[in-house]
Amino acid sequence: MKLNSLLPSFAFSIAAMSSLSNADALDSLGHIHSLSFAGEEQQTLLLGAHHGLYSYQHNNANLVSKQAFDVMGLAREPKTGTVFASGHPPQGGNTGLLRSDDGGKNFTLVSEGLDGPVDFHQLAISAVDPRRIYGVHGGLQVSNDGGKSWRKAGALPPKLLKLAASNTQLNRLYAASEQGFFVSQNSGETWQKSLSSPATTVVTHQGRVFAFIVGQGLVVANESDMQWREIYNAFGLQVLLDLAVSGDGQRLVGLSQKGELLESLNKGESWNSLPPKPQPVTTQEMNGRKIYQANCQSCHGIEAVGETYSIDGLTTEGFLFAPALNGSMHGWHHTDEQLVKTIMDGSPRTAKMPAWKGTLSETDALDTIAYLKTLWGEKQKRCQGPGHMDRNCLQGH
Ligand code: HEC
Incomplete structure (x- = not known):
């Protein structure tokens, strides 16, 4: 299979994209690294971020942890x-393994x-026996006494992205890696490798395993039989690097490689951005959305998230994703004029992005652009075109 030969470029795209900006609303947290639900019913979303541990409710992020550290x-x-938790204190170095019994305050x-001191970029706890903890720092470390003492385990799958402990088998562990899904x-x-497409995250929840498999989207299996079932595969060019599932299993929150949050309120069957994107307001924006949905969405995806990764796309040399x-x-x-030109004339590189001038007017193209801008952040709107090269503009001056 050609897939493997194309993985380096895919890996590069994850690494390059994750250094892009977060959603504006979450900018003050710094990069978000990890997600979890907390509280008695596990309904409060916790964000492990560059400036500490935050709770996120009603589209507001509040610092929970008294100590500031890069979680x-x-x-x-x-x-x-x-x-x-584990990470880096503000003064530099590593925190070692930290524990909180009051929901993350202390x-x-x-x-x-x-x-050590270690900075475990990956941490997993067994639901079968909470004394069993796994951490990744210079390889996999295992503790059988709640994190007090540690021993080294075997070699991890290469290019590990996420680790999760089974809810039903004390010694079973799952790994999502750019080289596949491993057990x-x-x-x-x-x-053992059980899926060979890149896997970007894995979490366990009440006897089920959720994983994000590139080309297949979000999938789930019962730990008893490990038969995968697709939940949703219209994430566009986004992949999930972390996922949290609420106590009742209804609410799922994912973290994209761009640092953005995505939310589902129906067990993963449909997704929107968190905070949700503003709805089109003006007649022009609403008209643009109609044009977009009728002509562009089939390739550029729901809310213009890009063309969803497919096995075909990953295995075909020179494949251009929308x-x-x-x-x-x-x-x-690009300026509006340049965008209009691309829409009217198509891409010189591929007939897959056709010329729309026979179908759409320039006004239609401008309406579509007005709709697309409702999906942009403040920075993108402010610094569109040449402004994207202007450091002052990007920093908001
Ligand atoms: C059949 C698939 C397809 C459809 C339908 C489609 N596009 Fe595209 N589009 C592409 C592809 C593929 C590219 C990338 C071309 C390239 O890399 O040269 C692209 C590129 C673009 C770009 C350039 C983006 C950039 O970053 O430079 C714009 C703008 C765009 N499309 C707008 C639209 C609009 C607006 C519509 C609907 C009127 C539309 N496209 C419909 C496949 C499609």
Whole structure:
């Protein structure tokens, strides 16, 4: 299969994109690294971010942790609600493994880990026995006593992106990696690849495993039989790097490689941005949405998130995905005139982006652009065109 030969470019795209800006509304948190639900019913969304641990409710983020630290790994023990975290203190260095028994307000040091102090970028706790904790720092480390002492496990799958512990088998562990989806039955000593498309995240929830598989979207399996079922595959060019599932399983929140949050209120069957994108207001924007949905959405995706990754796209050399036009890619680097020209004349590189001049008028094209701008952030609107090269504009001066 050709897939593997194309993975380096895919890996590059994840790495490059994750350094792009967050959604404007969440800018003050710095990059979000990890998600979890907390509270008795597990309805409060926790964000592990560059400036600390935040709760996110009614589209407002509030700092929960009294200590400010860059939260990298984050894991919550499902039964007791104990929160474990690891990352970097503001003065630099690593925090070691931290623990909070009050929902993330106060953290205390559990241990420095092996070769520490560690910054576990990945943390996983077994729901079968909460004393079993896994952390990734210079390889996989395993603890059997709640994080006090640690031993090294076997080699991890290469290009690991996310680790999750089984809810039903003490020694079973799942790994999402750019090289596939892996399972270990012996606490990470050895691994078996069970899916070969890139897997960008995995979480376990009440006996089920959720994973994001590039080309297949969000999938779920019961841990008892590991038969995958597709939940949703219209994420466009977004992949989920983390996922949190609420206590009742109704609400899912995902973190894209662009640092943006996505939310589903119906078990993953449909998704919107979090906070939701503003609705079109003016006649021009509303007309533009109609034109977009009728002519462009089939390729550029729902709310212009881009053409969804497909196995075909990943295995065909030179395949050009229809880019996101929602402000997350470089569409906003062009002026209105340049965008109109692309829409009217098509792309010189591929007939896949056809010329629309036989079908649409220039006014239609401008209306479509007006709609697309409702999906852009403040920065994209302010610095459209040449402004994208202007540091002052980008920094908001
Ligand atoms: C059949 C698939 C398809 C349809 C339908 C389609 N596009 Fe595209 N579009 C593409 C592809 C593929 C590209 C990338 C071309 C390239 O890389 O040269 C593209 C590129 C673009 C670009 C350039 C983006 C950039 O960052 O430079 C714009 C703007 C655009 N399309 C707008 C539209 C609009 C508006 C519509 C509807 C009127 C539309 N497209 C319909 C496939 C499509």
